[in-house]
Amino acid sequence: MIGLCFALGLALAASGPPTVVKKAAEAENARASAALLVEAQAAATVDELPWLLLYASEYQRLAGDTGPARDGFTRVAADFASHPAREPAKVGLAVINAEGHASGNTLATLDLITEAGVPGTLNADRWLLVAQSRVETSEPARAREALRRAEASARGTKESRRVQAAVDALRAKLGPVAPAPKNSADKRPSDLAAIELIRAKIASGALSEVGPLATSFGKDYADSPFAREATYAADRASRGTLIHRNRIAVVLPLTGEYAIPGGQLRAAIELSAQVVGGLEVVVQDTGGKAEGCSKAVEKAVLESGAAIVLGPLTKDESLGCAATAQALHTPMLSFTSAEDVVAIGDQVFRPYPTVSEQIGALLDDMMGGRGWSRFAIINPKTPFGEGSARTFQALVEARGGAIAAHTDYDPSATDFRSVGKVLGKKDYKARASEYWAAQADAKRNGGDPTKATLRPIIDYDAVFVPDGYRNAALLAAALAFEEFPIGGFRPRRDDIPLGLVGLNAWNNPEWPRRGGDYVGDSIFVDAFFLGDRRAVVADFVERWEGLKQGDVSVVAAVGWDTVRVAAAALKAEGADVASNLLLVDVVDPVSGLHGFTPERTARRDWTLLTVRNGAVAPLYLSDDGQ
Template identity: 25%
Template sequence: MKRRYNNTILSVIFLFLYACIPVEKIPDVSVVKADSENELLSKAERLFQQNSYSEALKLYDEYISKYPRGASAPDVLMKEGIIYTSTGKHRIARNVYKYLIAHYPDSLQVPDARIEILGTFYNEGQYKEVIGQADEVVKYIRSDPQISRLYSLLGDAYLAVGSPVNSVYFYSKANERSKLPERNTVGKKIKDTIGKLSSEDMKLLLDRVEDNQTRGELMYCLGNAWLKENRREDAFRILSEFIGKFPDHENVSQVKQSLSEFQKISEYNRCTVGCLLPLTGSYKIYGNKALRGIELALSEAMDSVQNPGQPAVNIIVKDSASDPNQAVRAIGELANEKVAAVIGPIITAEVAGKEAQQNGIPIVTLTQKEKITDIGDYVFRNFLTPKMQVEAIVLYAVKTLGMHSFAILYPNEKYGETFMRLFCEEVASLGGTIAGAEYYNPNDTDFRGPIRKIANSPAFDALFIPDAPNKAGLIIPQLALYNISGVQLFGTNLWHSDELARMAHKLVQGAVFPDVFFAESSSPEVQLFVRNFQKTFGETPGFIEAVAYDTAVMLFQMVRRPDIRDRSSLKNELMRVRDFRGATGLTSFDSSGEAHKRLNLLRIRGRGFEELSY
């Protein structure tokens, strides 16, 4: 129900008697006995108090008719306005107030009449009129009750048009000038409206408002909002300040309890990093590859010659066993062991990420899982993704090779469909076209059907085949059967295998694919990593070892820094990583926690690979 804005008035008059009367000097009237005037006014007042508005209106009208110069005439008009407002006749009430202002400009009721005019607009749903005319009205009011009422009305209007930030601001201005019991009413409005704000809005208002009650409520709500967003250190700071400044606030006890729990959670071992990897189960080969990369980074970090005077770094390794429940339990165990951050997992990253986010632990996942960093601001990803690969291929094809038309042959399963979709989107974004896209059964060995369809497509410059080398090695030789030749072949990082060159040796020459790591790179960082890895483990590392190594090196460097004193600071520092130079090239993290890398583009040459510049 809309709020009604009524003021105390002492008399009433029918609108038709004055609505059209021009502003001019009121003519003299005969002097009547004071007792007759007072008697008429008293009778009208009694009827008004009894809510007999129709009868009261008649007597107020009679008063104005007989005593237009009476001392109570402005009060009578104000009382008439409240009658019309209470009966929903807001336009008539507005004309009453305008008449009062025009004919009794020196009356003390004029400022109230101006405010009540805004009230009639509000009651009619004309909220923008309230906001637009308020600046003019404020010039004519001086008393605290009037100022409080005007600002409260402005707060209501801004709330009605969907601007709770401005609403809270004007409620706070009203609260500065209000007294009990109005202060309780405005205070409830402030509390209810703050509940509609985002944490960013609350922070903005803290820099604008001066009213202590509003500031206290903002600090309390902002602290709780930050707790829900897992901005634990920010929440601790603002809630600690809240307790100090508002020790008598009704929620102080609850805040003290929250801070006590927060302190328990926030305690952590600064130089201990957790590792959550699939060391057993179906994906153990990948987990153990990643662990070897992390262990190499740890051995280098502990080298006292290279890192004199640095605090020791420790790792706690947990096996996810590729099981979601085990991954959740492992994150809980790492939280209890107070690790600074977690590396991994490769599989079960989503459930692990949610648990780490809940515990306020930065976690750098090694997964291709889509939208993994959408879980929260403590969840990062440092891995080779389909999107990265597609962006690198299409950019090279369009900008370096000048190609604009493409075809796609892809397996009818998730991997192929994902790459096909991303490839189409990236080609379109760079102004290219897809001449044809055909899928095949991933279990087939004869691909003549889909190849024939591709051959019948409009001419294209390049063919993209997002599949493993054993499949690509079967498909590529069959292309010539349908006169598909002289086109550039593109694949994914799965083509980084000797098997493809062996299966389709001459036909696959010049094919290009991306990868995040190339062990034969001329990069000094890659050469050092490969040399140390081979010395330690007796084999050449692959991209999983390299990504895990880079991730560990980044984290080990950060946790040792004396200026990073809590997990929130560590999380924020990860977001600020720009062009970290490692075995996988340059790595940067954006504000969402996604890694950005410039991938290697490799070309098949003979039975080996060579780096391309792009």
């Protein structure tokens, strides 16, 4: 039967959830359905696993097992950046987070993410939450639309009666439906047409016309998703604040826990603005808090007339004030590495590099250029290490590769020889006959048989270590001790070298100093390399050192380039700065940042690095050997 609905209310397509989801729908209850899908994950393909995680998490949520549900949704959202199950998983997290009270950020997520791929029961509860909020804020039209969606999403599922009862209760609170307005000749929704007119008047400087238009908008479209934007427009008009296309706002934590990196980023932005010329910089302190960020953005735009916002720095700040920038219809270029901040709206951009982007650049070289396909992972037992390991595995498998070995360790340890034994499968009981043969060889060759050891089993091309240079250097030494052919070390003449791969934390002079010969030829990546011989990099470094703000960093380099991208967008023809940002192509950036993708993430050239002759160096030398 075409269009068959399953218990979670989603028809299965060829590229969608696997058929085991249908079988799970026939289980006795939600907890049993979840158990079946959890069991199926062990044999799942790369494409199937995110779907199984998503549906298992939804069944766990319905069964009241919120903890496992949250973990499952988080894994899909964090580790499967390009999979269609990722956005539905974000909806799952937002629904869980909204229990009791839905924050503005959570509601923005529930409103903005499309319904594609979202299980019907999850969609139903999502729209119930949105409807409840719209009832509380006296937005009847939007509440009724959310209720209609909730009702449709739950149809044919085991949750339909529960959802229908909730829909009926909320409809009773809303009362009778008001008469529908007359149709307009404009095919756009009338509130969209009205807000676009307000935007055009603001852009042209006709603030005297903005006030009446915004007031009328508030009366005619009180329940519109653009109501907050209209309120801000009225505020702007009453203040008489024009948009200054040469004015950028720097919104960063200049006090509190993140004051040092915030101050360095501010210095880089101001330095770049000075070099670019023709720009005014207004600075606002967020205090490192989401609330402080929203207030800072409001002040920068409504009082100072900034045309673009650079900042904030942290994930919490960014998620807290992105909706404010969106409502102010002012582009915000956030320096967080959080992947999901751009989902909040078309005014939110992310120039800063992320872990998944770094791994993608590494795999382009290792799998695309070198032909490597099998990898091992050693990660610290930390949220970053575990998240990076999951992302690495997902991206390797998405390209048809495999993870042949995986182990982890206590990041506070100082001796990692046991990790090397596990990775090399040095099980002396299981490999007893091999060990006896090694002892016999030692005795026959005049050696001490008690000192014989098993050789590590290495059935992979490289090992990925998502940790800083301190622990990674100790791990490399431990692998060498266990006779892995790591770096420049070869236990035997005919050993094939094992690749050692990491992230930008290895881009530090201490990495080769601590790791020595064992980290030679290691492969890692960064957006900025201090040893880059290009004139633009030398100029940036010289100017930065003149500020005496500490060592030059990737944060400062990204800040420098971000100003160049922003300035180009502000100077370009076209009133809409956000649209201009998508067209900018900066030449010769110091951090590889040329501009933005259509998804408003960084369009960047990466620098692949290695250790050569005892120092960090480019992995690939230019024609002149530099």
